[in-house]
Amino acid sequence: MARGRLIDTELTIGGGLNVRVFALLEAIDREGSIVSAAKVTGLSYKGAWQIIERVNQLSPRPLIERVVGGGHLKGTRLTETGLALLSAFYRLESEKERFLERINEEFSHDPTILTWFRRLLMKSSARNQWLGKVASFNVGAVTSEVTIHMETGLTLVANVTNASLKSMDLSFGEEVLALVKASMIILVTDMEGYRLSARNQLSGKVASIKQGLVTTDVHLDLEAGGELVASITFESSESLGLEVGTPVTAIFKANSVILGVRS
Numbered sequence: 254m255a256r257g258r259l260i261d262t263e264l265t266i267g268g269g270l271n272v273r274v275f276a277l278l279e280a281i282d283r284e285g286s287i288v289s290a291a292k293v294t295g296l297s298y299k300g301a302w303q304i305i306e307r308v309n310q311l312s313p314r315p316l317i318e319r320v321v322g323g324g325h326l327k328g329t330r331l332t333e334t335g336l337a338l339l340s341a342f343y344r345l346e347s348e349k350e351r352f353l354e355r356i357n358e359e360f361s362h363d364p365t366i367l368t369w370f371r372r373l374l375m376k377s378s379a380r381n382q383w384l385g386k387v388a389s390f391n392v393g394a395v396t397s398e399v400t401i402h403m404e405t406g407l408t409l410v411a412n413v414t415n416a417s418l419k420s421m422d423l424s425f426g427e428e429v430l431a432l433v434k435a436s437m438i439i440l441v442t443d444m445e446g447y448r449l450s451a452r453n454q455l456s457g458k459v460a461s462i463k464q465g466l467v468t469t470d471v472h473l474d475l476e477a478g479g480e481l482v483a484s485i486t487f488e489s490s491e492s493l494g495l496e497v498g499t500p501v502t503a504i505f506k507a508n509s510v511i512l513g514v515r516s
Contacts, residue, residue, distance in 0.1 A: 273467060275342045277304055278335055281317060285328040304467055312338075380435035380470075380482040383407060387427045392418075398452075398507060399423065401431050405479030410452040412507035421514050430513040435484035437509040440471060441502045442493050452507040455481060459499045462490065471495060473503060 273294065280290035291301035309315055316335035320328050331339065385403035397418050399411045409431050413421075423429070439451075457473035460480070469490040473481045481503050495501070 274304055274308055275339060277301055278316065278331060278339050281329055282331045282336070282339065285320075285330060287317075287329050290329075300467075307467070380484070381433040381438075383409065383431045383479065385409070385429060385431060387423055387425055387429060389425075390418075390423075396508075399512065401429060401510075401512075403431070403479065405475075405477070407455065407475065407477045407479050409510055410507045411510035411512050412452075413512060417512075421512065423512075423514065427514065432511040432513065433505055433509055435470065435482045436468075437505050438481070438483040438485075439504045440483050440485060440489075440493060440495075441504060442495075442499065444502050449504060451504045453503075453505050453510070455503045457481065457501060457503065459495055459497050459501060461497060462495060464490075471501075473501060475503075 273296075276294050277290055277296065280293050281287060284290045284293065287301055287305070288298055291298050294301070296304070305317060309317075312334065314334040315332055316338065317329055318332050320330055383401075383403040383405065385401040385407070387399060388402045388408070389400040391398040391400075392415065396412055396414050399413060399418070401409045401411060403409065411431060444454075455473075455475050455477065457475040459471060460474045461472045463470040463472070464487065467487075468484045469487050471483045471485060471490065473483065475481055483503055493499075493501075
């Protein structure tokens with residue numbers, strides 16, 4: 254059995270298959286119980302079963318099976334198909350690590366290309382990345398607001414600690430990479446009559462909607478230029494009535510923006 258490994262649940266892979274699925278499968282294999290697996294992966298029992306049901310709908314064979322019996326034999330375990338899928342994911346992770354090592358070796362003489370590859374690979378954990386320059390600072394007692402003007406025409410506000418600001422040694426006009434996780438973004442379809450405290454409010458239209466096993470990825474074309482991806486629940490997508498062309502506002506707090514600078 255594929256036991257004992259810990260999976261980074263922030264990663265995503267193609268086809269709408271969120272790595273949280275593999276984290277859940279791994280926990281079921283390790284714990285022998287959906288109840289226990291849900292707890293260790295931060296899911297409710299209902300949420301864990303919803304993931305399993307959606308995965309099973311895509312799989313030609315069941316991924317888990319109930320074990321009927323007394324004592325330690327009672328519970329839930331992965332089927333051969335489930336174990337094979339989990340093993341394949343482990344191999345995928347291993348191949349990714351080897352790929353990164355080869356990239357670092359082959360382009361160690363070309364830092365520009367190496368930086369470009371790293372930006373591409375960072376999208377595995379942060380779906381939204383914009384390259385821009387520091388436009389202004391608003392330094393407070395503990396934290397500071399940093400305004401970033403992006404190449405696309407966007408303006409973002411990031412809230413960072415003064416310690417981080419000092420360690421990054423940011424200066425006016427310096428190039429930075431702004432990252433925002435898709436799950437940190439709230440979508441609103443009707444802002445009329447409301448003023449919100451979130452510093453970043455970006456208007457746009459829905460360009461595409463991709464339904465995954467657990468969440469829905471909504472891709473926006475922003476009015477200020479550029480694109481954005483928000484990851485919301487299937488229920489939220491349904492209640493908002495989203496479809497291609499729907500005007501929406503993407504909202505996220507300044508402390509949801511992570512800044513990166515070249516070392």
